Amino acid sequence: MxxxxxxxxxxxxxxxxxxxxxxxxRSGGRSLGGVEPxxxxxxxxxxxxxxxxxxxxxxxxxxxxxxxxxxxxxxxxxxxxxxxPSTLMAPYASGEFESDAIVPDASGVIFQEGPPLQPELLPYRKSPVSIVAHASAAIGATSIKIRVITGGENLYGIRFSYQHALYETGIGDAPVGNVWDLPITPSIRAPIPSGAALEVTQxxxxxxxxxxxxxxxxxxxxxxxxxxxxxxxxxxxxxxxxxxxxx
Known part of the structure; x- marks a missing residue:
């Protein structure tokens, strides 16, 4: 592994x-007017x-x-x-920075940030922003449908990751309800299943x-x-x- x-x-x-x-x-070669598209x-x-x-x-x-x-x-x-780091463009509902809540485990223990090779020791975070994939996205796709659970009204120009693959949204059509259909860059690295939680604040x-x-x-x-x-x-x-x- x-x-x-x-x-x-x-x-x-x-x-x-x-x-x-x-x-x-890639360059398309210079045109007759000297412009290189x-x-x-x-x-x-x-x-x-x-x-x-x-x-x-x-x-x-x-x-x-x-x-x-x-x-x-x-x-x-x-x-x-x-x-x-993406807090400056994260879609907080208040329009200002909102810190994640640190939630204790069943025994009431709150772990500090763990060693790099033991991610299971990381604290359980509850983010003020929650977004999920509204539909599955295949490898190579350059757009994604995102559903807002909690958070702000604008998803243009945000960053999110799924399983350590990082993406940034562009400008798309107006949302339909709480669902956004957005172009992203780079193209999808690995399949994102419908309903998958997307990490947007960290x-x-x-x-x-x-x-x-x-x-x-x-x-x-x-x-x-x-x-x-x-x-x-x-x-x-x-x-x-x-x-x-x-x-």
Whole structure:
């Protein structure tokens, strides 16, 4: 089974996160007037940059997990699920940021954020926004029907993920009741069944390190903190292998 590391966002939190889609496009050749038309394809991949992660000398857990993740990923070969900060475009009903509720388990225990390799220790979250797939979406689809359970009125320009596949909605037709039919980018990575819950307030993206040495870090000797940065690229190869039945 493929091992996927979960990036501990609250422990190793960037001050300047950046999430951007890099589209694939092809040139149609220059016209007689000198204009070069560009034809967009339905493919593309995400690039996520975590800049300025404060690594404090007294926070041993930060250093241990940084080293553990680096060792486990072993360069660009490994798979890591990283959060794509999206609260600025999340469709909160109030129109302003609303924090997730942390719900205790049956015994009344609330877990803190768990180690990257033990996602079962993550707390049970109750998001203020709940959206589901209104109909199934097949691999390669460039649109999806979304039904709002709780949340705001506008689903244009939001991000959501399903099983660590990250998507962004475009501008579509007006909703019919609480159902939106929206274009998305990139194209659907893996089948999304009807009724599947979509993660909209803390979406994630399955990635590789952008560079084999992307988690190199300086050990501070004088200062009490050093700033680390790391870049990721979406693991498109994983989704291709999954579609072919090999992941």
């Amino acid at each position: 493929t091992q996927i590391v979960t990036w501990p966002y609250c422990l190793l939190s960037p001050q300047q996160p950046s999430v951007n889609l890099t589209p694939y496009s 560009t034809i967009r394809t339905d493919l593309g991949f995400w690039r996520i940059d975590y800049a300025n992660i404060p690594m404090r000398v007294k926070n041993r857990a930060q250093w241990q997990w940084w080293s553990a993740i680096r060792s486990t990923l072993a360069g660009k070969a490994g798979l890591v699920a990283v959060r794509a 979406p994630t993206c399955l990635c590789h390190l952008a560079d084999d040495n992307g988690m190199d870090i300086d050990i501070p000797r004088v200062s009490k903190v050093t700033m680390a940065s790391v870049s990721f690229v979406e693991a498109v190869d994983y989704w291709n292998a999954l579609a072919a039945g090999g992941a």
